[in-house]
Amino acid sequence: MKHRVLVVDDEKDLCARIKRELDKEGYEVAVAYDGVEGLEYFKNNRVDAVIADIKMPGMNGLEMLEKCRAINPDFVPIIITGFGDHEKAITALRLDVFEYLRKPISLEELISMVDxxxxxxxxxxxxxxxxxxxxxxxxxxxQYAERIEREKKFSDTIIDTIPESLLVLDSDLRLKRANRTFYETFQTEPEEVMGSSIADILHGNDGRFVTKLTRLFGTKDVLENFVLHYQSEKRGERIFKITARGLLIAEEEEEEEEEEELVVIEDITERKLAEDKVKEAHRLRENFLKETSHRIITPVTIIGGYIDLLLDSSNLDDAQKERIRTIREKNEEIQKLVKDALTGNYLKEGGDG
Known part of the structure; x- marks a missing residue:
């Protein structure tokens, strides 16, 4: 796009000479013959440079340039002065006019000033x-930083609601970050444990745990269902199930990837105690059923044998045989009940009902 120059002077011959030379230099040149006309052109067109004579009828060059600057200051103002206009030229320079030339002007010098x-x-x-x-x-x-901060707060809020303890460890297995559940579970504060090793935090003397965590770095392996027994004055004895995996975190400033490790600690103490109680209750039930069923099944079986002998006897009338058959049915029900108790079918049928 050509740069546009506006030439404003009441001397038409001078305007034509200036336009001709600037055209040769590749400029797009517009001409006006007084300040009012020049200002009107400036209002409606993009202008890169304005060459204006100070003395003109109607509106002088300085007044026009001042009004142009109020419309758009993004142009180069050059003043042409005549003899006796020295004081006005000084005023022009004070008005931030780029340069001024005395008449008669040198076109070569003018072109150099425009360039x-x-x-x-x-x-x-x-x-x-x-x-x-x-x-x-x-x-x-x-805006991006504010959005990231909002998302981080949102993520932290979600993470803090997770019932398991979440820890992020550095490559030396030292604590870098943790969620609220962790601090509540271990009854501690960030300043007390931040930067501490995971072994010290968990009071772990089990070297297998640290070894397994160390081996995760640089791999896609996952440590799952590692059970660790924990003992502290604040919490007493606890049982934790631990899951861990390695992470690669990109560091933008250093353009390096830092290895970290995510560790999930679930307190399964109550669950283990409940499971142990259930196992113990099941064991006692099994022992009870075996013992009682043995004591019941033996005499019931003998009674069944005698019932069969009685039914085979020819000394009974039909009414007596019917009563004995009823006794045999009840005896068989007792045997089935005992057998179902031994196999668990009785409890299953009772639960379904």
């Missing part, structure tokens, strides 16, 4: 554009 002015404004525009880019980039970074 320098255009170069300056291009640099200024580039700087302004870069400044805007940096401001936009800073705004986007701030």
């Amino acid at each position: 320098k002015g255009i170069g300056l404004i291009e640099s200024r525009r580039g700087f302004s554009a870069r400044k805007r880019e940096l401001e936009i980039e800073a705004t986007l970074k701030l």
Whole structure:
């Protein structure tokens, strides 16, 4: 896109000469013959440089430039002065006019001034554009950081509601982060344990645990269902089930990947105690059933044998045989009940009912 220069002077011949030379240099040139006309053109067009005579009818060059600057300050102002306009030229410089020339002007010098002015404004525009880019980039970074912070708070809130203890360890197996459940479970505070080794935190003398955690680094392996017995003055004896796996975390500033390890600790003390109680109750039940059923099944079996003998006897009438058959049915029900108790079928049928 060509740079546009506006030439404003009431001397038409001078305007034509300036336009002709600037056209040769590749500029797009517009001409106005007084300040009012020049200002109107400036309002409606993009202008990169304005060359204006100070003395013009209607509106002088300084007044026009001041009004142009109020509309859009992004242009190069150059003043042409006549003899006796020295004081006005000084005023022009104070108004941030780029340069001024005395009449009769040197076209070569004028073109050089325009070139320098255009170069300056291009640099200024580039700087302004870069400044805007940096401001936009800073705004986007701030918005991104705020979003990340909101997401982190949201994630932390979710993590803190997880009933298991979550720990992040560094490559030396030292604590870097933990959720609220961890501090509540171990009745401690971050400043007391942050940076401590996992072995010290868990009071673990079991070297197998530390060895297994160390071996996870650099692999995709997962440590699952590792049961650890824990003893402390605050919590007493606890039983933990531990799951762990290695993580790779990208560090943007250093452009390196840092190895970390995620450890999940579940307190299964109450569950283990409940399971042990259930196992003990089951064992007592089995012993009870075996003992009592043995004492019941033996006489019941003998009674069944005698019933069969009675039924085979020919000395009984039909009514007596019917009563004995009823006794045999009841005896068989007792035998089935005992056998079901031994196999567990009785409890299953009772639960279904």
